[in-house]
Amino acid sequence: xxxxxxxxxxxxxxxxxxxxxxxxxxxxxxxxxxxxxxxxxxxxxxxxxxxxxxxxxxxxxxxxxxxxxxxxxxxxxxxxxxxxxxxxxxxxxxxxxxxxxxxxxxxxxxxxxxxxxxxx
Amino acid sequence: xxxxxxxxxxxxxxxxxxxxxxxxxxxxxxxxxxxxxxxxxxxxxxxxxxxxxxxxxxxxxxxxxxxxxxxxxxxxxxxxxxxxxxxxxxxxxxxxxxxxxxxxxxxx
Numbered sequence: 001x002x003x004x005x006x007x008x009x010x011x012x013x014x015x016x017x018x019x020x021x022x023x024x025x026x027x028x029x030x031x032x033x034x035x036x037x038x039x040x041x042x043x044x045x046x047x048x049x050x051x052x053x054x055x056x057x058x059x060x061x062x063x064x065x066x067x068x069x070x071x072x073x074x075x076x077x078x079x080x081x082x083x084x085x086x087x088x089x090x091x092x093x094x095x096x097x098x099x100x101x102x103x104x105x106x107x108x109x110x111x112x113x114x115x116x117x118x119x120x
Numbered sequence: 121x122x123x124x125x126x127x128x129x130x131x132x133x134x135x136x137x138x139x140x141x142x143x144x145x146x147x148x149x150x151x152x153x154x155x156x157x158x159x160x161x162x163x164x165x166x167x168x169x170x171x172x173x174x175x176x177x178x179x180x181x182x183x184x185x186x187x188x189x190x191x192x193x194x195x196x197x198x199x200x201x202x203x204x205x206x207x208x209x210x211x212x213x214x215x216x217x218x219x220x221x222x223x224x225x226x227x228x
Binding site for chain 2: 037039041046047048049052060061062063096104105106107108109110111112113
Protein backbone atom coordinates (compact mmCIF):
# COMPACT_ATOMS: atom_id res chain seq x y z
CA UNK A 1 0.00 0.00 0.00
CA UNK A 2 1.46 3.33 -1.09
CA UNK A 3 1.01 6.32 1.17
CA UNK A 4 2.47 9.82 1.17
CA UNK A 5 2.21 12.65 3.69
CA UNK A 6 3.35 16.25 3.49
CA UNK A 7 4.69 18.15 6.47
CA UNK A 8 6.27 21.49 7.19
CA UNK A 9 5.57 25.08 8.24
CA UNK A 10 2.15 26.44 7.43
CA UNK A 11 2.94 30.17 7.58
CA UNK A 12 5.91 32.01 6.14
CA UNK A 13 6.69 35.67 5.54
CA UNK A 14 7.43 37.10 2.09
CA UNK A 15 11.05 36.64 0.93
CA UNK A 16 11.63 33.81 3.40
CA UNK A 17 12.66 30.22 2.61
CA UNK A 18 10.45 27.23 3.35
CA UNK A 19 11.08 23.50 3.14
CA UNK A 20 8.29 20.95 2.87
CA UNK A 21 8.87 17.25 3.44
CA UNK A 22 7.05 14.35 1.82
CA UNK A 23 7.32 11.11 3.79
CA UNK A 24 6.28 8.07 1.82
CA UNK A 25 5.89 4.32 2.23
CA UNK A 26 5.01 1.37 0.05
CA UNK A 27 7.63 1.97 -2.62
CA UNK A 28 11.33 2.64 -3.01
CA UNK A 29 12.82 5.71 -4.62
CA UNK A 30 15.93 3.89 -5.71
CA UNK A 31 14.84 2.98 -9.23
CA UNK A 32 15.29 5.37 -12.15
CA UNK A 33 11.74 4.60 -13.23
CA UNK A 34 10.12 5.71 -9.99
CA UNK A 35 9.64 9.28 -8.89
CA UNK A 36 7.97 11.69 -6.50
CA UNK A 37 6.42 14.92 -7.74
CA UNK A 38 5.27 18.09 -6.03
CA UNK A 39 2.03 19.71 -7.18
CA UNK A 40 0.23 22.69 -5.70
CA UNK A 41 -3.20 24.27 -5.87
CA UNK A 42 -3.64 27.96 -5.02
CA UNK A 43 -7.03 28.79 -3.46
CA UNK A 44 -9.72 28.76 -6.14
CA UNK A 45 -7.26 27.94 -8.89
CA UNK A 46 -6.10 24.91 -10.86
CA UNK A 47 -3.47 22.33 -10.05
CA UNK A 48 0.11 23.28 -10.92
CA UNK A 49 2.89 20.74 -11.43
CA UNK A 50 6.05 22.02 -9.73
CA UNK A 51 8.86 19.45 -9.80
CA UNK A 52 9.73 15.78 -9.93
CA UNK A 53 12.68 13.72 -8.75
CA UNK A 54 13.46 10.16 -9.84
CA UNK A 55 15.42 7.38 -8.22
CA UNK A 56 18.54 8.16 -10.28
CA UNK A 57 18.37 11.75 -8.91
CA UNK A 58 17.12 13.19 -12.20
CA UNK A 59 15.16 16.36 -11.44
CA UNK A 60 12.83 18.49 -13.53
CA UNK A 61 11.17 21.77 -12.58
CA UNK A 62 8.32 23.97 -13.72
CA UNK A 63 10.07 26.56 -15.94
CA UNK A 64 8.28 29.56 -14.44
CA UNK A 65 9.83 28.87 -11.03
CA UNK A 66 13.09 30.31 -12.35
CA UNK A 67 15.24 28.28 -9.99
CA UNK A 68 13.49 29.31 -6.76
CA UNK A 69 12.49 25.75 -5.85
CA UNK A 70 14.76 22.77 -5.24
CA UNK A 71 13.74 19.12 -4.88
CA UNK A 72 15.83 16.58 -3.00
CA UNK A 73 15.50 13.01 -1.77
CA UNK A 74 16.59 11.02 1.28
CA UNK A 75 16.34 7.34 0.45
CA UNK A 76 17.33 6.24 3.94
CA UNK A 77 14.27 7.93 5.44
CA UNK A 78 11.92 7.60 2.45
CA UNK A 79 11.54 11.35 2.18
CA UNK A 80 11.48 13.96 -0.57
CA UNK A 81 11.95 17.62 0.21
CA UNK A 82 10.91 20.78 -1.59
CA UNK A 83 12.83 23.89 -0.64
CA UNK A 84 11.19 27.11 -1.79
CA UNK A 85 13.10 30.38 -1.66
CA UNK A 86 12.03 34.02 -1.89
CA UNK A 87 8.45 33.12 -1.08
CA UNK A 88 5.71 35.44 -2.35
CA UNK A 89 2.01 35.68 -1.48
CA UNK A 90 1.24 34.12 -4.89
CA UNK A 91 2.90 30.95 -3.58
CA UNK A 92 0.07 30.55 -1.08
CA UNK A 93 -1.40 27.15 -1.92
CA UNK A 94 -2.03 23.61 -0.81
CA UNK A 95 1.07 21.61 -1.67
CA UNK A 96 0.77 17.92 -2.55
CA UNK A 97 3.31 15.21 -3.19
CA UNK A 98 2.51 12.20 -5.33
CA UNK A 99 4.32 9.13 -6.59
CA UNK A 100 4.89 8.83 -10.32
CA UNK A 101 6.58 6.73 -12.95
CA UNK A 102 9.11 8.14 -15.37
CA UNK A 103 7.59 9.20 -18.65
CA UNK A 104 4.07 8.23 -17.65
CA UNK A 105 2.52 11.45 -16.44
CA UNK A 106 0.64 9.35 -13.93
CA UNK A 107 0.49 10.77 -10.42
CA UNK A 108 -0.78 7.63 -8.82
CA UNK A 109 -1.23 8.30 -5.11
CA UNK A 110 -1.35 11.72 -3.45
CA UNK A 111 -0.69 12.96 0.03
CA UNK A 112 -3.38 14.78 1.96
CA UNK A 113 -1.80 18.13 1.15
CA UNK A 114 -0.22 20.89 3.24
CA UNK A 115 -1.59 24.42 3.19
CA UNK A 116 1.17 27.02 3.03
CA UNK A 117 0.28 30.66 3.56
CA UNK A 118 2.70 33.44 2.63
CA UNK A 119 1.81 36.58 4.55
CA UNK A 120 3.49 39.29 6.56
CA UNK B 121 -2.50 30.59 -18.93
CA UNK B 122 -2.39 26.82 -19.23
CA UNK B 123 -1.17 24.94 -22.30
CA UNK B 124 -4.08 22.58 -21.74
CA UNK B 125 -7.54 24.11 -21.85
CA UNK B 126 -10.75 22.74 -20.38
CA UNK B 127 -14.33 23.97 -20.19
CA UNK B 128 -14.85 25.49 -16.73
CA UNK B 129 -18.07 23.60 -16.00
CA UNK B 130 -20.16 20.74 -17.33
CA UNK B 131 -23.39 19.24 -16.04
CA UNK B 132 -25.05 15.88 -16.68
CA UNK B 133 -28.30 14.26 -15.64
CA UNK B 134 -28.01 11.29 -13.33
CA UNK B 135 -27.39 8.13 -15.34
CA UNK B 136 -26.57 9.94 -18.57
CA UNK B 137 -23.26 10.12 -20.43
CA UNK B 138 -20.94 13.09 -20.21
CA UNK B 139 -17.68 13.94 -21.97
CA UNK B 140 -15.08 16.24 -20.45
CA UNK B 141 -12.54 17.55 -22.95
CA UNK B 142 -8.97 18.83 -22.78
CA UNK B 143 -7.31 20.69 -25.65
CA UNK B 144 -3.63 21.25 -26.31
CA UNK B 145 -1.03 20.85 -29.03
CA UNK B 146 1.03 18.42 -26.95
CA UNK B 147 -1.92 16.01 -26.98
CA UNK B 148 -1.14 15.27 -30.62
CA UNK B 149 1.94 13.43 -29.35
CA UNK B 150 1.25 12.47 -25.76
CA UNK B 151 -1.57 10.83 -23.83
CA UNK B 152 -3.39 12.58 -21.03
CA UNK B 153 -4.05 11.47 -17.50
CA UNK B 154 -7.12 12.60 -15.56
CA UNK B 155 -7.65 13.46 -11.91
CA UNK B 156 -10.71 14.26 -9.82
CA UNK B 157 -10.67 16.50 -6.78
CA UNK B 158 -13.59 16.78 -4.40
CA UNK B 159 -13.84 19.62 -1.85
CA UNK B 160 -11.57 19.06 1.11
CA UNK B 161 -9.95 16.01 -0.42
CA UNK B 162 -6.71 15.30 -2.27
CA UNK B 163 -6.90 14.68 -6.01
CA UNK B 164 -7.48 11.11 -7.14
CA UNK B 165 -5.99 9.52 -10.26
CA UNK B 166 -8.88 8.45 -12.51
CA UNK B 167 -7.48 7.26 -15.82
CA UNK B 168 -4.48 7.37 -18.15
CA UNK B 169 -4.81 7.26 -21.93
CA UNK B 170 -7.83 5.14 -22.89
CA UNK B 171 -8.48 2.47 -20.31
CA UNK B 172 -5.66 2.50 -17.76
CA UNK B 173 -7.72 2.88 -14.62
CA UNK B 174 -6.39 2.36 -11.09
CA UNK B 175 -8.09 -0.05 -8.75
CA UNK B 176 -11.33 1.35 -7.43
CA UNK B 177 -12.19 3.49 -10.45
CA UNK B 178 -15.33 2.10 -12.13
CA UNK B 179 -15.41 0.96 -15.73
CA UNK B 180 -17.88 3.72 -16.57
CA UNK B 181 -14.82 5.98 -16.85
CA UNK B 182 -13.00 5.85 -20.19
CA UNK B 183 -10.51 8.01 -22.04
CA UNK B 184 -9.80 8.83 -25.65
CA UNK B 185 -7.64 11.07 -27.79
CA UNK B 186 -8.17 12.60 -31.23
CA UNK B 187 -5.95 15.25 -32.74
CA UNK B 188 -5.22 17.88 -30.10
CA UNK B 189 -8.07 16.78 -27.84
CA UNK B 190 -8.18 14.28 -25.00
CA UNK B 191 -11.53 13.29 -23.55
CA UNK B 192 -12.79 11.69 -20.38
CA UNK B 193 -16.17 10.02 -20.81
CA UNK B 194 -18.40 8.91 -17.97
CA UNK B 195 -21.07 6.49 -19.18
CA UNK B 196 -23.95 6.52 -16.72
CA UNK B 197 -22.83 9.31 -14.40
CA UNK B 198 -23.46 8.86 -10.69
CA UNK B 199 -23.83 11.43 -7.94
CA UNK B 200 -20.46 10.45 -6.49
CA UNK B 201 -18.79 11.43 -9.78
CA UNK B 202 -19.23 15.11 -9.00
CA UNK B 203 -16.04 17.08 -8.55
CA UNK B 204 -13.37 19.03 -10.36
CA UNK B 205 -11.66 17.09 -13.13
CA UNK B 206 -8.16 17.97 -14.32
CA UNK B 207 -6.28 16.69 -17.33
CA UNK B 208 -2.50 16.42 -17.33
CA UNK B 209 0.06 15.84 -20.03
CA UNK B 210 3.41 17.12 -21.21
CA UNK B 211 3.87 20.74 -22.15
CA UNK B 212 4.82 21.93 -25.63
CA UNK B 213 8.52 21.26 -24.97
CA UNK B 214 7.77 17.70 -23.98
CA UNK B 215 10.05 18.04 -20.98
CA UNK B 216 7.62 19.13 -18.28
CA UNK B 217 4.14 18.32 -17.06
CA UNK B 218 1.16 20.65 -17.11
CA UNK B 219 -2.41 20.50 -15.83
CA UNK B 220 -5.47 21.88 -17.51
CA UNK B 221 -7.56 24.56 -15.85
CA UNK B 222 -10.07 22.03 -14.54
CA UNK B 223 -13.74 21.26 -15.25
CA UNK B 224 -16.35 21.30 -12.52
CA UNK B 225 -18.75 18.41 -13.09
CA UNK B 226 -22.25 18.65 -11.65
CA UNK B 227 -24.56 15.63 -11.68
CA UNK B 228 -28.17 16.80 -11.73
